[in-house]
Amino acid sequence: MLQLRPTCEHCNTALPPESLDARICSFECTFCANCVDGVLGNVCPNCGGGFVPRPVRPVTDWKGGNHLARYPAETAVKHRPVDPATQAALRERLRGVPPEQR
Template identity: 60%
Template sequence: MLELRPNCECCDRDLPPESPEAVICSFECTFCVDCRDGVLGGTCPNCGGELVRRPVRPAGKLEKFPASTVRKVKAGGCQPAF
């Protein structure tokens, strides 16, 4: 099950579970679309994978399967790795 991380790892922007602005790679690294389209150029700086829109978990399922509250932020911001 996806963690649905609460923020962008680059800019620390809030990305609630219902946000259409959240993108992830296959390892669930989480970023906002602005960082994806800007500094990251569509590629995860951690693994080099594609960043795609994160699915939205239906609100009725969030109570039983809550989103993560653990924030991850890259020290020094993001730099394209690949």
């Protein structure tokens, strides 16, 4: 089950379950769109993968009990600010490698 983490790991901006600003990698590392574009350069600092928009979990029980009330968002914050020099080195190493090939 996707965790729906509550904040951006870098800047700690709130990313509630309905946020269209949340981005995740395949390991569910969660960042805001501003950090993914402006700080990370679409390179996850934890795994080197790329990011996609995080899906929004339905609030309404449209079918089968699959909704936010039954499967709530995480509450534990993972605030791990990215070191700019380390991220720049990782971005440089992966420059020219598309996310789907990392």
